[in-house]
Amino acid sequence: MKYFLILLVLTFPVAFNATVHPPLIPPQDEVSKSIERGKEVYTAQCMSCHMANGEGLTGVYPPLAGSDHLTKNQDKSIKILLTGQNEEITVNGIKYSVPMAAMNSLTDQQIADVLNYVGRSWGNQFDAVTPAQVKSKRN
Numbered sequence: 001m002k003y004f005l006i007l008l009v010l011t012f013p014v015a016f017n018a019t020v021h022p023p024l025i026p027p028q029d030e031v032s033k034s035i036e037r038g039k040e041v042y043t044a045q046c047m048s049c050h051m052a053n054g055e056g057l058t059g060v061y062p063p064l065a066g067s068d069h070l071t072k073n074q075d076k077s078i079k080i081l082l083t084g085q086n087e088e089i090t091v092n093g094i095k096y097s098v099p100m101a102a103m104n105s106l107t108d109q110q111i112a113d114v115l116n117y118v119g120r121s122w123g124n125q126f127d128a129v130t131p132a133q134v135k136s137k138r139n
Contacts, residue, residue: 034117034128035117037113038114038116041114042118049100050064054122059096060098061096062096063092065121065122065124066123067092069089070119071124074129075133078129078134081102081103081106081111081115082102082103082111082134083102084099084101085100086099108131108132108134109134111129112133
């Protein structure tokens with residue numbers, strides 16, 4: 001009986017704590033959430049030209065997957081989304097001259113999200129973009 005009481009005293013607080021205070025599940029980090037939201041923006045706004053796999057259409061729409069153009073200057077990528085792209089560019093050694101419309105109707109958060117999705121998809125490993133960075137590039 002003595003051992004039963006000791007066992008009860010030792011296990012009751014553990015059982016009580018587990019039911020009243022379930023273990024905390026760490027929240028998903030902000031970049032992961034941004035990437036998830038960015039996938040939705042990409043699907044709705046970008047995929048028709050840059051394709052589901054980010055490979056674009058050679059000579060027409062530049063690839064985002066493994067793009068040397070995107071890795072050169074993150075601020076330039078933000079500006080392209082805000083103001084569009086009308087000049088000829090070279091991506092991975094191939095020239096592209098089809099204009100890209102400005103996406104400035106997207107919110108700062110949406111632009112950051114889609115850049116985070118592109119920047120962490122298809123083997124890309126770019127630094128995360130914040131809405132504040134996007135806001136600082138708006139005219």
